[in-house]
């Protein structure tokens with residue numbers, strides 16, 4: 007089973023109600039396409055409104071707490087995201103790892119909490135520039151993934167829903183995020199192959215279908231090359247997901263076709 011390419015917009019701490027107009031335009035365009043799966047992860051404040059505004063795309067959170075509820079001021083649980091209408095959540099983004107000191111173990115716990123709440127999960131990993139320069143990128147990112155993935159038990163099939171429909175991985179080199187710099191195609195291919203090995207080691211055969219997205223300065227001009235790199239199952243897009251025009255340029259590059 008091979009799933010369609012998955013293109014996800016991460017709005018980060020951007021977006022107010024007016025920005026929903028972009029989401030509506032994206033949703034209308036995606037409704038006319040086939041062969042691609044699309045999601046948008048707005049800030050918490052817009053999740054419920056986005057859910058009301060769209061039908062053809064998935065709605066996601068950018069983080070969740072490990073607990074279902076309780077005394078955690080300022081946090082939001084996976085169950086609350088689901089209640090607000092989210093379908094998925096991004097966990098372990100490098101900005102959360104850096105800004106909030108999130109460890110691999112915490113990211114794993116968040117992924118497991120999200121799956122338990124019925125959300126699908128995108129687990130993010132990526133090396134820093136210093137790690138890339140010292141030739142450690144594959145080893146570092148492989149270790150990060152091993153320690154951040156939800157357990158096989160947590161990620162197992164639920165009824166007819168397969169692992170690959172509940173879990174995706176995003177490889178986002180920290181130095182490529184928001185910088186306009188991207189790794190070479192050869193480096194992306196090598197990293198995605200390394201991550202595939204880790205997924206198969208973690209989950210067996212089921213790991214071979216889990217989509218590994220590339221993220222970091224994806225834009226309409228570089229998307230076709232990145233998305234056609236062997237092993238790349240989609241894109242996690244930051245800045246270029248805030249405008250329907252640029253985001254749809256990336257969705258088109260993922261191989262989307264008119265629905266009829």
Ligand SMILES: O=C(CO)COP(=O)(O)O
Pocket residue numbers: 016099178182183184185186221222223224242243244245246
């Ligand atoms: O971090 C990212 C998506 O999660 C990538 O951000 P940019 O596309 O803005 O580089």
